[in-house]
Amino acid sequence: MNVFFVGSGPGDIELLTVKANSLIKKADILIYPGSLINKEILKLAKKDTLLIDSAILNLKEIIEIVINGVKDKKIVVRLASGEPSIYGAILEQMLELDKNDIPYEIVPGISSIFAAAAKLKIELTAPEVSQTIILTRAEGRTKKPAGEEIEKISSIKGTHCYFLSIDKIKTILDVYISNGWDINTPVAVAYNVTNKGEQIIRGSFKNIASEVEKRNIKNKALIIIGEVLKRRLQYYSKLYDPTFTHGYRP
Ligand SMILES: C[S@@+](CC[C@H](N)C(=O)[O-])C[C@H]1O[C@@H](n2cnc3c(N)ncnc32)[C@H](O)[C@@H]1O
Incomplete structure (x- = not known):
């Protein structure tokens, strides 16, 4: 295998997987x-690795680099930020x-949403508070399929996480408010998580957009909406309840 799509995590080098780290070290071409x-x-x-910034390339140019690399028997590593399967445009x-007919392997990475949850010290799926996570975005130049409008999504309870949408935060939150969400619902914004200049902002529908x-x-930046941000539990999970038996703790 010579071609790898590799998740590079949210930024902190120590959050690279061992596999990502070793592939980056082996790469002849690193996109x-x-x-x-x-x-x-x-x-x-390596010192002689060819480093290529994909920000200035189009799809055809990226693929040509990969194909030529494979012809030359090079190891080609295509980095994606966070976890490649989330807004990574890898498909x-x-x-x-x-x-x-070029085979490839995908190496998962830590998504920025999980780094943000860690910084906020929250459980995205806190028992009895939220058992559903929605990862989504506001529509931009990339259109959203019908049925995934914010109006529809905001009719579902749970923990809602918005990627690629910070410039539309006010519009997004206004839809939630008009869809009946309590104005005091906690909202957090996580900017540049695990990188220099990181900012974690906690607030509610009332004040977060102005902040x-x-x-x-x-x-x-990511927008996270939901009661899990309160870090409160009405009940603890069944998993560690001494009266709750299961296969591993009869
Ligand atoms: C093209 S998407 C890539 C997401 C990536 N695959 C992931 O799993 O984190 C870029 C968006 O991810 C979020 N993002 C990526 N890295 C981030 C970070 N370090 N801190 C906060 N948000 C980040 C932002 O919403 C940004 O607009």
Whole structure:
């Protein structure tokens, strides 16, 4: 196997998986999304590794680099920020490689949403509070399929996480309010998590959008909405309840 799509985590080098770390060190060609990854990660590469920022390339150019690399028997590592399967635009790259009969492997990474949960010290699926996580985005130039409108999504309870949408925070939250969510529902924004300049902002529908505006946050941030942010439990989980028996603790 010579081609790898590798999740590079939220930024902190120590949050790279062991496999990601070793593939970055082995790569002859390392293609990375310049606008999203911590450049310190690139320093793990060999001195003679060809480093290519995909931010300035189109799909055809990226695929050509991969195909030529494979022809030259090079190890090609295509980094994606966080976890590749979440807004990583890897499907189109995989389909192009399939067309060219080029095999590849995908190495998962830690998504920024899990790094944000860790920083907020929350459980995204706290028992009896929320057992559902919605990962979504506001519509941008990439259109959303019918049925996934914020109006529809906000009719479901649970923990809602918005990627790629910080510039639309006010519009998003207004939809939730008009859909009946309590104005005091906690909302958090996690900016540049695990990187220099990280900001974790806690608030509610009432004040978070103005806080984001005040801090001039325009990209690389997640919006998390839901009661789990309160870090309160009415009941503890059944899993560690001494009266609850299961296969491993009769
Ligand atoms: C193209 S998507 C990639 C998501 C990535 N695959 C992941 O799993 O985190 C980029 C969006 O992810 C979020 N994001 C990525 N890295 C982040 C970080 N370090 N801190 C906060 N949000 C981040 C932001 O919402 C950003 O607009």
